[in-house]
Amino acid sequence: MLTSRKKQFSPFKRQWVYLYDLLRELVSREMKLLYKRSFLGVAWTLINPLLQLAVFVFVFQVILPIDVPQYSSFVFTGLLVWTWFQSSLFQSAGAIIGNRALIRQPGFPNAILPIVTVSTGLVHFTFALPVLIIFLLIDGVQLQSVILFLPVLQIIQFAFTVSLSYFFAALNVTFRDTQHTLGVLLQLLFYITPIFYAIGNIPSTYQTLYFANPIVHFVSAYRAILIDGVQPNWFALFWIAMGTLVVLPIGIKVFQRQSHRFVEEL
Amino acid sequence: MGDAIVVHNLGKFFNRYHAEKPVTIMEAALSGLRKMQPKEQFWALRHIDFTVASGEMLGVIGHNGAGKSTLLQLVGGVGQPDEGQVRVSGRIGALLDLGAGFHGDLTGRENVFVTAIVAGLTRREVARRFDQIVAFAELEPFIDNPVRTYSTGMQMRLAFSVAVHTNPNVLLVDEFLSVGDLAFQTKCLNRIAELKQNGCAIVLISHDASQVEKLCDRALWLKQGRVAAYGDPKVIAGQYKSEMHTETLRRTPVRPPQTTRSGIELEVNRNRFGSLEVEITDVRLLPSDIIHSGTFLKIEIDYCTNQLIQSPIFSVAISREDGQVCFETNTVNAGVHLPEIHRNGRVTLSLDRLDLSGGVYFVDVGIHERSWAYAYDYHWHVYSLFVQPTSDSSILHPPHKWEMNGTHLIS
Numbered sequence: 010m011l012t013s014r015k016k017q018f019s020p021f022k023r024q025w026v027y028l029y030d031l032l033r034e035l036v037s038r039e040m041k042l043l044y045k046r047s048f049l050g051v052a053w054t055l056i057n058p059l060l061q062l063a064v065f066v067f068v069f070q071v072i073l074p075i076d077v078p079q080y081s082s083f084v085f086t087g088l089l090v091w092t093w094f095q096s097s098l099f100q101s102a103g104a105i106i107g108n109r110a111l112i113r114q115p116g117f118p119n120a121i122l123p124i125v126t127v128s129t130g131l132v133h134f135t136f137a138l139p140v141l142i143i144f145l146l147i148d149g150v151q152l153q154s155v156i157l158f159l160p161v162l163q164i165i166q167f168a169f170t171v172s173l174s175y176f177f178a179a180l181n182v183t184f185r186d187t188q189h190t191l192g193v194l195l196q197l198l199f200y201i202t203p204i205f206y207a208i209g210n211i212p213s214t215y216q217t218l219y220f221a222n223p224i225v226h227f228v229s230a231y232r233a234i235l236i237d238g239v240q241p242n243w244f245a246l247f248w249i250a251m252g253t254l255v256v257l258p259i260g261i262k263v264f265q266r267q268s269h270r271f272v273e274e275l
Numbered sequence: 276m277g278d279a280i281v282v283h284n285l286g287k288f289f290n291r292y293h294a295e296k297p298v299t300i301m302e303a304a305l306s307g308l309r310k311m312q313p314k315e316q317f318w319a320l321r322h323i324d325f326t327v328a329s330g331e332m333l334g335v336i337g338h339n340g341a342g343k344s345t346l347l348q349l350v351g352g353v354g355q356p357d358e359g360q361v362r363v364s365g366r367i368g369a370l371l372d373l374g375a376g377f378h379g380d381l382t383g384r385e386n387v388f389v390t391a392i393v394a395g396l397t398r399r400e401v402a403r404r405f406d407q408i409v410a411f412a413e414l415e416p417f418i419d420n421p422v423r424t425y426s427t428g429m430q431m432r433l434a435f436s437v438a439v440h441t442n443p444n445v446l447l448v449d450e451f452l453s454v455g456d457l458a459f460q461t462k463c464l465n466r467i468a469e470l471k472q473n474g475c476a477i478v479l480i481s482h483d484a485s486q487v488e489k490l491c492d493r494a495l496w497l498k499q500g501r502v503a504a505y506g507d508p509k510v511i512a513g514q515y516k517s518e519m520h521t522e523t524l525r526r527t528p529v530r531p532p533q534t535t536r537s538g539i540e541l542e543v544n545r546n547r548f549g550s551l552e553v554e555i556t557d558v559r560l561l562p563s564d565i566i567h568s569g570t571f572l573k574i575e576i577d578y579c580t581n582q583l584i585q586s587p588i589f590s591v592a593i594s595r596e597d598g599q600v601c602f603e604t605n606t607v608n609a610g611v612h613l614p615e616i617h618r619n620g621r622v623t624l625s626l627d628r629l630d631l632s633g634g635v636y637f638v639d640v641g642i643h644e645r646s647w648a649y650a651y652d653y654h655w656h657v658y659s660l661f662v663q664p665t666s667d668s669s670i671l672h673p674p675h676k677w678e679m680n681g682t683h684l685i686s
Contacts, residue, residue, distance in 0.1 A: 023397065027397050030392055030397045031392050033398075034388060034389055034393075034398070035389070035393075038381065042378065042380055042381070045381075046380065109375070110375035111376060113348070113353055113371065114353075114394065115350075115353060115367040115369050116352060116366065116395050117393060184297070184298065184299055184300045184303060185298050186299040186300055186301065187300065269353065269354045269355055270354075272348065272354065273345070273353075273354045
């Protein structure tokens with residue numbers, strides 16, 4: 010190299026250090042921007058789900074009572090898992106068209122963009138965990154050792170969200186209304202996911218179809234390890250993970266092709 | 276040294292789509308995906324071959340739309356070629372869309388870290404170079420202010436500084452040198468020369484042939500996506516300029532002779548060239564077209580056009596009767612960006628003092644297309660300037676005095 014370097018990594022190791030630094034810097038940029046743009050800053054991370062929680066508790070405990078034990082913990086778990094999925098997917102749908110300058114940079118690993126968005130969501134999720142633990146303790150939940158599987162669930166959900174993000178971001182290059190359409194679809198998905206009601210309320214005729222929604226399994230799995238203290242449905246999670254592994258490389262390919270097409274447009 | 280960039284038989288095509296190609300899912304569903312297919316394809320670049328060795332600088336010239344930017348992107352690995360190969364060894368740095376990656380709400384410091392890491396450095400490497408980057412941009416007092424409080428010039432300086440401190444093995448430069456003031460431009464040029472000396476291979480894109488001639492070791496002339504010429508920059512810049520001249524002649528319409536407001540006869544293709552989309556209606560030399568050497572001169576150019584002309588370039592040259600150019604300037608070199616022009620207007624060039632020797636000179640005035648592709652109107656040897664006789668007959672007559680053993684000699 011041109012200047013003398015005190016510490017010389019091997020090229021391979023340097024690449025990993027580089028990708029880690031890049032991810033960290035871009036995530037911290039997102040956090041800083043959020044923090045600087047609003048008066049309440051990162052507090053929004055908590056205020057948002059807490060307000061939603063208040064609404065659900067009021068509606069489904071006071072007005073139309075639903076019989077679910079430890080309702081606050083139940084809803085809050087669902088909300089955190091859902092918010093992470095929903096906001097990451099929605100935001101990363103704009104990953105290509107909102108980052109022209111980065112994609113035009115020679116040598117920039119485009120595929121990192123949705124990972125940055127989903128990681129930012131994970132940071133928010135992690136910030137909210139202590140509050141969730143407080144809810145669990147208030148509701149008298151005994152934390153079991155299965156809670157240690159939490160990172161495993163997070164990794165699977167992370168990969169799942171990222172692989173979906175690639176496709177939506179790529180589609181957004183061709184159809185600029187993808188993000189809006191996705192917003193509507195996600196709203197729909199919210200209601201067919203057991204966030205404020207229990208799966209038991211679903212009529213058995215619809216059960217098979219209902220379980221085709223992967224988010225159902227994620228929400229159930231988090232509740233199993235956090236509230237019920239039992240093993241999650243590993244079988245379903247295994248198939249979701251396998252599906253993700255197959256889809257992920259295809260997603261990256263499509264994403265890269267579309268991001269190149271996007272910057273080539275004159 | 277080895278070749279840092281090897282481009283072999285490179286080709287890239289673009290698709291042209293229907294004008295009403297659906298852009299939303301709704302439209303696509305309604306039109307039944309029929310119009311999604313490209314109408315036609317055209318080669319934006321084809322049969323491009325060149326190599327750039329380490330420590331070498333290649334200049335790519337061509338008009339707007341000749342494929343220069345596409346070529347630069349492909350070399351940078353942005354986009355995939357449809358034909359041929361591009362091989363680049365080492366890390367690529369780029370001076371394109373300077374400052375585009377900056378975020379106004381973040382401080383200069385935060386932006387430097389993000390931009391430099393995005394450009395390929397690790398955090399530790401940025402930290403080590405941080406002071407150097409800021410010092411080069413001359414922004415030490417402002418580095419912790421949000422970038423939105425910076426002027427455009429400051430942002431450019433910072434962006435340039437980050438880009439040249441990433442120590443790339445290959446540097447891609449798109450129409451630069453409009454960064455900041457003249458002093459900073461010189462600094463940029465020096466820094467680029469330094470990188471080059473250290474073995475960095477550089478590709479510079481420009482539509483200014485003289486710049487390529489001055490800076491580059493080799494030149495590539497792109498014309499509608501094909502290589503028109505490749506080789507010695509002097510030769511190619513010459514060819515390019517003469518073709519621009521031919522293009523101007525071709526576009527010059529036939530018109531009966533006109534006279535300017537000051538009564539000088541203008542005859543197309545004799546002392547007037549250009550497409551006449553913009554016309555120079557009058558040129559006045561103030562205070563008068565007879566001046567004393569060392570006094571000021573103001574040149575007022577009146578123009579008129581009935582089209583909307585985007586950022587034209589104005590040029591002024593002062594030449595002797597024999598054609599020797601004594602002084603030449605234009606709005607681009609001065610870093611002045613003109614807005615669009617329409618109808619009538621006046622552009623004035625003020626020279627604080629003109630130290631020409633006595634004699635007869637011509638003030639040649641031109642208005643050119645924004646990328647120098649051709650001239651709108653160029654008046655050559657129309658306006659004469661008479662400088663009162665001086666004692667010398669050379670070109671320059673600066674203020675001067677003679678001394679002997681420290682004593683001033685009075686004439």
